[in-house]
Amino acid sequence: MKRYFTRAHTVRYDECDCNTLLTPTAFVRYMQDIASQDVEDAQLPGEGHWLVKRTLIDFAAPIPIHTRLELKTFGISFKRITSQRGYEARLADSPHSEPLISARTLWVYIDARGKPARIPEEIVRVWLPDGPEAPLSDPPFPAPPERTPETSTTTVRFSDIDLMHHMNNAAVVEALDNAAWEMYARHGIRPDTTRFEPLHYDIEYMESPAFGDSLNIQSWLEPADEQIVTLHQQIVREGKVMARACSQWKRFDKRS
The missing domain is CATH 3.10.129.10 (Hotdog Thioesterase)
Structure with missing residues (x-):
């Protein structure tokens, strides 16, 4: 059974813009925090670290100040040196509703010297104990316009x-x-x-x-x-x- 890690959070004043809505920056911090807490809770072996290479976030609805959220993270897939992690944010009193925000990140596993390294099998088994899953296909990155920025x-x-x-x-x-x-x-x-x-x-x-x-x-x-x-x-x-x-x-x- 796939591992899921959840926690509750209430949107704070300093996480909102002047329209009293949660900012993308604040949600990226949520992603960092819950991923770190998940890793600590799992008590992973080894001395490696994770480095984010790409993040995709979809916002289904704006989230106002003081909204009570249920935040969730989970492993999606693992390859030799990379993994995909998913994230979801829902209303705390509607944990089975569609996410207000959904996201995923592509991570690279690095060793103590900061070099890409093979992900230990024990780590893969923590998040996907039933075996590996196929990675989600990330779209080609959009090219910017050719005009002067x-x-x-x-x-x-x-x-x-x-x-x-x-x-x-x-x-x-x-x-x-x-x-x-x-x-x-x-x-x-x-x-x-x-x-x-x-x-x-x-x-x-x-x-x-x-x-x-x-x-x-x-x-x-x-x-x-x-x-x-x-x-x-x-x-x-x-x-x-x-x-x-x-x-x-x-x-x-x-x-x-």
Whole structure:
């Protein structure tokens, strides 16, 4: 029987945007926390670590402040050095309803030296005791438009780095969303007139920026219609792409 790990959580004030809705950054932190708690609870053997390479998130509905959630994580598949992990968020009082948010990550297993390593069989048996399952097929990563992007800059701060002294995955998402709003502001779009609710987020982590690194964030906005927009972004350090993302958002113009 597949292993599932769950915990309850109430959405906090500091996890929401100015529209009192849970942010993508906060949900990525939920994913990190529950995956870490699952690993600790499983008491895994070995000295290896996990490094996220890609994250896909689907938002079925916005989640307001103080909502009580049931968060769930589980193993999906394992290959020689990679694994897929799933995540779901539901209303705590409706644990059998459709998820409000569903996600999955592709992880690489690394040894104590930081090199990719074979995943121990004992670890696979913890999450999939009945044997391996076929991995889900990740879609090809969308290419950004060929036109010149809009750009902004940032520096990796102390609060952005994690236990491995890399820029935390959630800090990457936060930097991308802040860069998007810098772009919107240049076009007269402000939080007091417009809100964007996330529908989908696809993030690929290619390299790990470190403390003090200067980063260039490139953004391309593609309106699909009056309400749905697609945002392509890249984080670049000295000409090399560190991370890239493609997200889809629903736009709402606030009425006075």
